[in-house]
Amino acid sequence: MVVVGADANEKGSGHGMDGQNRHLTKQSSADFGESLAPGARDPAHYEAGAGALRGRQFLETECATRSPFQRDRDRVLHSTAFRRLTHKTQVFIYHEGDHYRSRLTHSLEVAQIARTIARQLRLNEDLAECLSLAHDLGHPPFGHAGERALDGLMQGYGGFDHNAQSLRIVMKLEKKYTAFDGLNLTWEVIEGLAKHNGPVRETTSPIQKVMTELADWQTFNLGTWPSAEAQAAALSDDIAYLTHDLDDGLRAGLISIADIRELPLLDDIIARIRIDTACDVDREVTQLPYEIVRQLITALIQDMVQASRANLRALNPATPDAIRAHTHGVIGFSQSMAGQIKDLRQFLFDRVYRSEKVMAVMRRAETIVSELFHHYSVPGGSADLPRAWQQAEQSLSDQQRYRLIADYLSGMTDRFADAEHRRLFDVTPELR
Numbered sequence: 262m263v264v265v266g267a268d269a270n271e272k273g274s275g276h277g278m279d280g281q282n283r284h285l286t287k288q289s290s291a292d293f294g295e296s297l298a299p300g301a302r303d304p305a306h307y308e309a310g311a312g313a314l315r316g317r318q319f320l321e322t323e324c325a326t327r328s329p330f331q332r333d334r335d336r337v338l339h340s341t342a343f344r345r346l347t348h349k350t351q352v353f354i355y356h357e358g359d360h361y362r363s364r365l366t367h368s369l370e371v372a373q374i375a376r377t378i379a380r381q382l383r384l385n386e387d388l389a390e391c392l393s394l395a396h397d398l399g400h401p402p403f404g405h406a407g408e409r410a411l412d413g414l415m416q417g418y419g420g421f422d423h424n425a426q427s428l429r430i431v432m433k434l435e436k437k438y439t440a441f442d443g444l445n446l447t448w449e450v451i452e453g454l455a456k457h458n459g460p461v462r463e464t465t466s467p468i469q470k471v472m473t474e475l476a477d478w479q480t481f482n483l484g485t486w487p488s489a490e491a492q493a494a495a496l497s498d499d500i501a502y503l504t505h506d507l508d509d510g511l512r513a514g515l516i517s518i519a520d521i522r523e524l525p526l527l528d529d530i531i532a533r534i535r536i537d538t539a540c541d542v543d544r545e546v547t548q549l550p551y552e553i554v555r556q557l558i559t560a561l562i563q564d565m566v567q568a569s570r571a572n573l574r575a576l577n578p579a580t581p582d583a584i585r586a587h588t589h590g591v592i593g594f595s596q597s598m599a600g601q602i603k604d605l606r607q608f609l610f611d612r613v614y615r616s617e618k619v620m621a622v623m624r625r626a627e628t629i630v631s632e633l634f635h636h637y638s639v640p641g642g643s644a645d646l647p648r649a650w651q652q653a654e655q656s657l658s659d660q661q662r663y664r665l666i667a668d669y670l671s672g673m674t675d676r677f678a679d680a681e682h683r684r685l686f687d688v689t690p691e692l693r
Contacts, residue, residue: 293570294383305383307578309488315448318478319441329447330387336444337391342398342430348674350404352506354622354692362505364397370505374562375497381566384490392453392494399426401671402678403626410630411667418663424457425467426671434668452481453491460484489584492592500561503605504554510613511550518549524608526601530556564598625690629682630670636685637666645685
């Protein structure tokens with residue numbers, strides 16, 4: 262039987278004990294959430310906080326009111342990098358409309374989905390939420406266009422990868438605490454961020470290079486799977502971007518309701534909505550897109566929960582580490598749904614991400630990032646960096662100096678990069 266209550270919280274197990282919304286039940290050790298009532302929670306013996314946590318790199322006194330994972334989540338929420346996500350592109354640049362998603366709203370949607378899945382599977386919601394909020398901290402301005410530009414500019418100097426950059430931010434670039442640089446997050450959060458895309462087995466991976474800096478503290482077994490919570494957060498990222506990019510694509514007029522009916526998954530949802538609601542023409546224009554996205558999110562979550570319960574039942578993990586040691590991920594979609602997700606992703610690539618409207622803006626955004634990088638890297642260009650960055654640049658090797666410039670550029674928001682380019686150059690590409 263799983264023991265829940267005050268004792269678990271006092272031991273620093275990482276359980277989120279929020280009191281008024283907690284519905285306590287006693288589940289069988291073989292129950293993977295099937296008998297939970299809607300909204301009920303009962304973290305299981307295989308959730309990442311069930312055993313002894315591996316701690317933080319720098320010793321700190323534990324918080325009297327929050328579990329370690331709640332504390333990590335709050336550190337991410339209060340970080341400068343998180344606030345900057347407000348003005349970082351998801352697909353559409355900030356001035357193209359107030360209602361398009363940004364990296365910040367994307368991260369919030371990922372967290373909402375991850376908490377739902379974690380609760381249904383008896384996982385640690387706080388860890389899943391923290392990983393969801395932190396997973397995109399390393400994104401540069403202008404989304405993947407900015408990342409492509411920086412990666413090309415950094416070839417020969419270690420490249421640029423936004424997942425590795427997220428680790429650099431939480432490990433060293435955030436400067437908030439007098440006792441250490443970074444956020445000093447728990448081992449479990451660092452592991453989840455490092456393995457956001459699954460096991461990291463390539464020795465040349467940017468993730469591997471960043472993680473060597475923690476070699477004297479702990480081992481992370483990068484070739485194994487992360488916790489179930491990290492797997493849930495990663496797939497919640499997929500659910501969030503596929504559904505909200507579909508919504509934004511409809512809002513931008515890049516795709517239509519007729520277009521998305523080419524996909525059987527969406528055609529079934531649209532047909533069911535029209536039968537169930539008999540919506541009139543006005544509502545079909547204004548409210549049908551939202552209804553489609555709402556029901557698509559629900560369908561994807563339900564499929565993942567059911568498929569993951571089957572995987573957990575087959576594995577029957579005795580500890581959180583049994584999930585890490587398994588030969589493949591235990592959180593995932595059914596084979597049928599995975600195929601339909603692949604089709605939806607390809608549809609969005611063809612009709613939204615690679616549309617000329619989006620690509621034209623992204624090409625101009627890449628130019629802004631590239632020209633700023635070249636400006637800062639030429640002799641005398643660093644004089645236009647903030648004073649603290651100028652001081653940090655002194656006595657660095659070329660590789661270290663280019664990494665510093667990439668760190669500075671990747672921290673920019675879209676609008677700051679645009680304004681900085683206008684300050685330093687006579688002509689700035691119009692992002693329209």
